[in-house]
Amino acid sequence: MKKLKVLMYSVGLLILAGLLMIGYGYTRHNLNFTCSSSNSSFHNNAESTPFLTFSQNISFTRSGAAFLYISGNIENENKYYSLNRAVIYDYRRIGPDEYLMEVTKASRSGGDNIPAELENKYLMPLLSGVQRIIRIRQLPNGNMVFANNAGPFLICAVH
Structure with missing residues (x-):
């Protein structure tokens, strides 16, 4: 059970980091x-x-x-x-x-x-x-x- 929580938190942090990187890229290169x-x-x-x-x-x-x-x-x-x-x-x-x-x-x-x-x-x-x-x-x-x-x-x- 504890390993499942750690895995879920890890996946959540990876998704959050990915979204932050996409947002950062959008603000630097926002023209289209x-x-x-x-x-x-x-x-x-x-x-x-x-x-x-x-x-x-x-x-x-x-x-x-x-x-x-x-x-x-x-x-x-x-x-x-x-x-x-x-x-x-x-x-x-x-x-x-x-x-x-x-x-x-x-x-x-x-x-x-x-x-x-x-x-x-x-x-x-x-x-x-x-x-x-x-x-x-x-x-x-x-x-x-x-x-x-x-x-x-x-x-x-x-x-």
């Missing part, structure tokens, strides 16, 4: 959505002309991975370069709506022909090993807003 932005542009300060125009699709999983597919172009000195990248991030929650994202793999595909100097100047957040902190908030319509310390930089339509 796919969204896209159809067209985003970044402008230079001098002439207020777009130098980077792109569309993207990003998926977050509860396992702590995010997959970004981005395509578009960069204009520099009246020359256009194609952007076509697949980027894999590891992410974890560090605040109520703040996430630390680290690029674990970035690969070019298609006709991506951006030179290294422009890549380092404009695309640093897409290079392997780079970490950044972003805020992700859901709008009342279900879409997501991505922001950094400078303010919102992307509204992503959830699908």
Whole structure:
């Protein structure tokens, strides 16, 4: 009888520990959505002309991975370069709506022909090993807003 009680307590503790681990994992990696932005542009300060125009699709999983597919172009000195990248991030929650994202793999595909100097100047957040902190908030319509310390930089339509 005593062995049965010990066995039952042990099984109960194992189940409790498992539930706590699942809950901990959920709080660290609580995003689970796919969204896209159809067209985003970044402008230079001098002439207020777009130098980077792109569309993207990003998926977050509860396992702590995010997959970004981005395509578009960069204009520099009246020359256009194609952007076509697949980027894999590891992410974890560090605040109520703040996430630390680290690029674990970035690969070019298609006709991506951006030179290294422009890549380092404009695309640093897409290079392997780079970490950044972003805020992700859901709008009342279900879409997501991505922001950094400078303010919102992307509204992503959830699908």
